[in-house]
Amino acid sequence: MEQEQRIGRQKAVSELKRGLIMDAARKVFEAEGLEGASLRAIATAAGYTPAALYFHFESKEAIYAEVLRESLADLAKAVARAITRAKTPADQLRAAAMAFFRYYADNPKDLDLGFYLFRGGMKPHGLGKERDEILNTALELAMHPIADAAQALGARHEEARLLMADIFAHAAGLLLLAHTGRIRMFGASAPRLMERFVDGATLDLTEKKKR
Amino acid sequence: MEQEQRIGRQKAVSELKRGLIMDAARKVFEAEGLEGASLRAIATAAGYTPAALYFHFESKEAIYAEVLRESLADLAKAVARAITRAKTPADQLRAAAMAFFRYYADNPKDLDLGFYLFRGGMKPHGLGKERDEILNTALELAMHPIADAAQALGARHEEARLLMADIFAHAAGLLLLAHTGRIRMFGASAPRLMERFVDGATLDLTEKKKR
Amino acid sequence: MEQEQRIGRQKAVSELKRGLIMDAARKVFEAEGLEGASLRAIATAAGYTPAALYFHFESKEAIYAEVLRESLADLAKAVARAITRAKTPADQLRAAAMAFFRYYADNPKDLDLGFYLFRGGMKPHGLGKERDEILNTALELAMHPIADAAQALGARHEEARLLMADIFAHAAGLLLLAHTGRIRMFGASAPRLMERFVDGATLDLTEKKKR
Amino acid sequence: MEQEQRIGRQKAVSELKRGLIMDAARKVFEAEGLEGASLRAIATAAGYTPAALYFHFESKEAIYAEVLRESLADLAKAVARAITRAKTPADQLRAAAMAFFRYYADNPKDLDLGFYLFRGGMKPHGLGKERDEILNTALELAMHPIADAAQALGARHEEARLLMADIFAHAAGLLLLAHTGRIRMFGASAPRLMERFVDGATLDLTEKKKR
DNA sequence: TATGAATGAGTATTCATTCAT
DNA sequence: TATGAATGAATACTCATTCAT
Numbered sequence: 001m002e003q004e005q006r007i008g009r010q011k012a013v014s015e016l017k018r019g020l021i022m023d024a025a026r027k028v029f030e031a032e033g034l035e036g037a038s039l040r041a042i043a044t045a046a047g048y049t050p051a052a053l054y055f056h057f058e059s060k061e062a063i064y065a066e067v068l069r070e071s072l073a074d075l076a077k078a079v080a081r082a083i084t085r086a087k088t089p090a091d092q093l094r095a096a097a098m099a100f101f102r103y104y105a106d107n108p109k110d111l112d113l114g115f116y117l118f119r120g121g122m123k124p125h126g127l128g129k130e131r132d133e134i135l136n137t138a139l140e141l142a143m144h145p146i147a148d149a150a151q152a153l154g155a156r157h158e159e160a161r162l163l164m165a166d167i168f169a170h171a172a173g174l175l176l177l178a179h180t181g182r183i184r185m186f187g188a189s190a191p192r193l194m195e196r197f198v199d200g201a202t203l204d205l206t207e208k209k210k211r
Numbered sequence: 212m213e214q215e216q217r218i219g220r221q222k223a224v225s226e227l228k229r230g231l232i233m234d235a236a237r238k239v240f241e242a243e244g245l246e247g248a249s250l251r252a253i254a255t256a257a258g259y260t261p262a263a264l265y266f267h268f269e270s271k272e273a274i275y276a277e278v279l280r281e282s283l284a285d286l287a288k289a290v291a292r293a294i295t296r297a298k299t300p301a302d303q304l305r306a307a308a309m310a311f312f313r314y315y316a317d318n319p320k321d322l323d324l325g326f327y328l329f330r331g332g333m334k335p336h337g338l339g340k341e342r343d344e345i346l347n348t349a350l351e352l353a354m355h356p357i358a359d360a361a362q363a364l365g366a367r368h369e370e371a372r373l374l375m376a377d378i379f380a381h382a383a384g385l386l387l388l389a390h391t392g393r394i395r396m397f398g399a400s401a402p403r404l405m406e407r408f409v410d411g412a413t414l415d416l417t418e419k420k421k422r
Numbered sequence: 423m424e425q426e427q428r429i430g431r432q433k434a435v436s437e438l439k440r441g442l443i444m445d446a447a448r449k450v451f452e453a454e455g456l457e458g459a460s461l462r463a464i465a466t467a468a469g470y471t472p473a474a475l476y477f478h479f480e481s482k483e484a485i486y487a488e489v490l491r492e493s494l495a496d497l498a499k500a501v502a503r504a505i506t507r508a509k510t511p512a513d514q515l516r517a518a519a520m521a522f523f524r525y526y527a528d529n530p531k532d533l534d535l536g537f538y539l540f541r542g543g544m545k546p547h548g549l550g551k552e553r554d555e556i557l558n559t560a561l562e563l564a565m566h567p568i569a570d571a572a573q574a575l576g577a578r579h580e581e582a583r584l585l586m587a588d589i590f591a592h593a594a595g596l597l598l599l600a601h602t603g604r605i606r607m608f609g610a611s612a613p614r615l616m617e618r619f620v621d622g623a624t625l626d627l628t629e630k631k632k633r
Numbered sequence: 634m635e636q637e638q639r640i641g642r643q644k645a646v647s648e649l650k651r652g653l654i655m656d657a658a659r660k661v662f663e664a665e666g667l668e669g670a671s672l673r674a675i676a677t678a679a680g681y682t683p684a685a686l687y688f689h690f691e692s693k694e695a696i697y698a699e700v701l702r703e704s705l706a707d708l709a710k711a712v713a714r715a716i717t718r719a720k721t722p723a724d725q726l727r728a729a730a731m732a733f734f735r736y737y738a739d740n741p742k743d744l745d746l747g748f749y750l751f752r753g754g755m756k757p758h759g760l761g762k763e764r765d766e767i768l769n770t771a772l773e774l775a776m777h778p779i780a781d782a783a784q785a786l787g788a789r790h791e792e793a794r795l796l797m798a799d800i801f802a803h804a805a806g807l808l809l810l811a812h813t814g815r816i817r818m819f820g821a822s823a824p825r826l827m828e829r830f831v832d833g834a835t836l837d838l839t840e841k842k843k844r
Numbered sequence: 845t846a847t848g849a850a851t852g853a854g855t856a857t858t859c860a861t862t863c864a865t
Numbered sequence: 866t867a868t869g870a871a872t873g874a875a876t877a878c879t880c881a882t883t884c885a886t
Contacts, residue, residue: 010865010869017870035246039856051858052871060856118391140396158398165397166404169384176383177376185347186376187369193377200411228845250881261881263846271881439866457668461860472860474867482860540813562818580820587819588826591806598805599798602751607773608798609791615799622833643848643886650849672877684879685850693877 018056021046022070025063030109034064034116065131068117071110072138078103083145089152090202096145097198101171105191108179115176143168153205163201170197229267232257233281236274241320245275245327276342279328282321283349289314294356300363301413307356308409312382316402319390326387354379364416374412381408440478443468444492447485452531456486456538487553490539493532494560500525505567511574512624518567519620523593527613530601537598565590575627585623592619651689654679655703658696663742667697667749698764701750704743705771711736716778722785723835729778730831734804738824741812748809776801786838796834803830 024046028037039060043050057063082099086092104111117135143164150160171194177183178190235257239248250271254261268274293310297303315322328346354375361371382405388394389401446468450459461482465472479485504521508514526533539557565586572582593616599605600612657679661670672693676683690696715732719725737744750768776797783793804827810816811823 014869038854040854049872050856051873054857055870118387118393136393136396139393161397162399162404165385165388165394165399166381166408168397169388169404170377170381171384172387173380173382173384174376177380182347182350183376185351186372186379188373188376193373193380197377225845249879251879260847262848262883265882266845436866460858462858471868473862473869476861477866540809540815558815558818561815583819584821584826587807587810587816587821588803588830590819591810591826592799592803593806594809595802595804595806596798598751599802604751604769604772605798607769608794608801610795610798615795615802619799647848671875673875682851683877684852687878688849 014056021048021053021056022063022067025067026109029064029067029113034112039063061131064116065135068113068135069138071107071113072135072142075100075103075110076138076142079142079145083149089149090206093146093149093153093202093205094198096149097167097171097201098195100142100146100167101175101191101194104171104175105178111175111179150205153202154208155205163205166201167198170194225267229277232259232264232267232274233278236278237320240275240278240324245323250274275324275327276346279324279346280349282318282324283346283353286311286314286321287349287353290353290356294360300360301417304357304360304364304413304416305409307360308378308382308412309406311353311357311378312386312402312405315382315386316389322386322390361416364413365419366416374416377412378409381405436478440488443470443475443478443485444489447489448531451486451489451535456534461485486535486538487557490535490557491560493529493535494557494564497522497525497532498560498564501564501567505571511571512628515568515571515575515624515627516620518571519589519593519623520617522565522568522589523597523613523616526593526597527600533597533601572627575624576630577627585627588623589620592616647689654681654686654689655696655700658700659742662697662700662746667745672696697749698768701746701768702771704740704746705768705775708733708736708743709771709775712775712778716782722782723839726779726782726786726835726838727831729782730800730804730834731828733775733779733800734808734824734827737804737808738811744808744812783838786835787841788838796838799834800831803827 021042025037025042028041028045032038032041039053040050042060042063043053046053053063057066079096079099082095083092086095104114117132146167147160147164150163151157155163174183174190174194177186177188183190232253236248236253239252239256243249243252250264251261253271253274254264257264264274268277290307290310293306294303297306315325357378358371358375361374362368366374385394385401385405388397388399394401443464447459447464450463450467454460454463461475462472464482464485465475468475475485479488501518501521504517505514508517526536568589569582569586572585573579577585596605596612596616599608599610605612654675658670658675661674661678665671665674672686673683675693675696676686679686686696690699712729712732715728716725719728737747750765779800780793780797783796784790788796807816807823807827810819810821816823
């Protein structure tokens with residue numbers, strides 16, 4: 001009994017510390033960029049010696065992978081939450097797409113995290129194949145509701161997948177522009193452009209349905 | 212007189228050498244990725260000592276900047292060339308947009324070059340403000356024909372700029388997906404999606420015009 | 423009474439665990455070499471945390487020392503056993519010397535253990551003085567029967583000691599050559615050379631005796 | 634002309650610096666042992682930053698290899714010199730063997746260098762195969778005069794090689810004992826034992842010749 | 845214009861050991 | 866007796882840059 005309690009407490013403390021390290025890592029990733037973030041910097045930010053981190057994570061890469069995993073999980077949650085508040089399939093489609101966009105518009109550091117995955121000479125790289133797949137799956141999970149809504153609107157499976165790709169691409173591109181300040185070059189507002197794009201896509205689908 | 216000639220010759224030689232270094236840099240960037248490319252590697256590939264490069268470029272960053280500048284100039288040329296072959300404004304719009312997309316689809320290493328600029332904690336970074344503006348201008352130059360075509364199709368100035376942003380964003384997003392192989396996740400083809408998007412946008416404009 | 427029993431049991435358990443750790447250490451020493459063997463590796467092989475080993479041994483060095491001590495004890499046993507099977511003093515001399523040689527020829531990992539002691543900038547080093555003496559004694563014990571046999575053959579004390587040194591040296595040198603494969607450079611066989619040397623030395627002694 | 638001079642001077646300076654680094658390395662190898670000697674320590678001893686050493690040597694291993702190579706070359710020279718001073722083949726045999734022994738008896742740090750080569754779990758290791766062979770050759774070169782002298786004394790080729798092995802082994806063993814202070818355990822003197830062994834071996838050969 | 849040598853800061857990871865629990 | 870977490874020192878090697886020549 002007592003022992004169980006102690007073990008439970010230890011585990012909790014351990015996880016708390018892991019969390020603190022991940023917070024520090026997030027901060028450092030944000031401040032120094034992902035390539036620039038050294039294990040030393042993360043450790044220091046977390047109030048640790050570099051060596052100490054190895055009790056909590058296998059490697060620097062593992063820290064990044066976990067931070068990213070959490071980010072993607074949050075994204076998926078945000079998308080799911082948005083959908084529950086929508087009634088019609090059309091609204092669901094719009095809500096899901098905009099939730100995806102807004103998650104990254106509101107959390108630029110998560111955007112960096114995500115883009116990092118999309119680069120590096122620019123193939124997956126770094127994180128082992130295994131990890132890469134885990135992350136792909138997470139992304140798929142977050143994006144899937146968009147395809148579901150599209151199918152509910154009458155789109156065939158393939159059409160729905162293409163729409164997903166289109167929405168992902170448009171969001172990614174706009175976020176890129178917004179995040180680097182270059183959107184101003186065009187006198188545009190990323191959220192408004194995103195909305196316009198999503199509305200257009202939704203409209204196209206609903207019109208097709210009628211016919 | 213004689214002196215002028217000598218100076219002229221010296222300048223020519225100097226620029227030739229710069230060019231050789233840039234060729235080497237391009238090769239190394241492609242082979243090792245942008246972060247992985249060391250000055251030493253570039254120097255070696257160019258048949259120089261690292262120290263020697265500093266007579267031709269201010270810094271490693273400056274080499275990258277110049278390679279990027281040339282890439283953007285090539286892009287602009289590709290877009291311009293595409294337009295001259297199109298007759299109607301609608302065709303020009305399509306041609307310009309697709310030329311932009313294709314330039315990067317066909318030259319993935321130039322895509323890396325470009326994306327690299329769009330990252331690094333994602334802020335302008337590294338390259339001084341000055342340089343950043345030069346590069347912005349180059350990008351603007353390459354993209355401008357799209358806006359021109361849109362205006363020829365009857366769009367107002369602001370509308371044209373927004374269209375430009377949309378096309379840039381969609382292209383960038385699709386290129387990201389294609390370049391990382393993730394486009395397969397969606398069972399999609401980037402060029403076809405791009406074409407569809409551009410056709411849709413052009414159609415919207417021409418229909419508005421009629422009304 | 424009861425207490426004594428309990429203490430006895432505890433001691434026994436403790437020694438058993440020490441033994442398990444030493445088994446693990448031997449395995450790791452053999453697999454990774456002596457310098458390459460980390461405490462962590464030994465601990466893991468023994469099913470322990472590194473920290474746990476400190477309840478059983480003072481330091482990593484202490485583990486090595488004990489493994490070596492046991493090896494030397496085994497050597498002494500092997501030599502003693504060989505002697506009991508020999509009848510004449512001449513045979514005893516030969517048997518002891520060859521047993522010494524063969525012990526190491528057959529157990530190369532024990533040879534490493536022994537040579538390691540003989541190195542490290544080559545001074546006693548590491549293991550405290552105390553330990554060094556314990557080990558010297560063990561070596562002496564293992565080698566002594568050779569001197570005894572020599573004296574039985576008529577050699578004076580000093581002569582016998584010199585013979586011991588000679589035999590030790592010749593064996594060590596040949597083992598070095600054999601263990602590193604360099605004996606092949608000479609087209610020689612270590613055991614045969616050792617036998618020849620020992621036979622020669624024995625003969626010299628017996629001839630002296632006759633005169 | 635002038636240029637040639639400058640280049641010559643530069644080369645000379647460069648080699649001098651290499652030499653200083655090697656001196657420092659020798660000192661550190663002696664003081665810390667071979668495994669313990671860090672690049673940092675060598676650099677510091679030489680008055681350099683660690684990074685600076687890489688302009689003079691490819692790697693830490695390369696430094697060790699060169700130090701060892703020089704040591705073996707000196708050994709070969711010492712043996713050769715000793716022979717020229719001897720008249721009869723018997724004297725040459727004795728002189729060569731004792732020169733080999735004395736070189737290491739007088740330069741214990743070179744002994745460490747050599748033994749290191751003979752160990753490491755205890756196979757060649759570390760230094761690439763290539764280097765290992767270079768060093769084997771050097772050793773062979775240093776030892777060869779012993780076999781030559783033996784053949785001049787009438788020994789057949791194989792016999793001469795075995796004698797070489799015997800002498801090498803005895804010397805190595807005695808040096809081991811002497812270098813670790815353990816020779817005292819036997820109340821013996823390494824040089825005297827070596828002389829006795831060599832004299833005995835020489836005598837055996839000359840007697841065989843007579844018969 | 846070019847080199848060779850040098851620097852100082854930086855990299856991720858490993859190690860034996862200690863200590864509170 | 867055993868653990869998990871922590872430390873501080875260490876490792877070889879790389880990098881962009883500078884400077885005397």
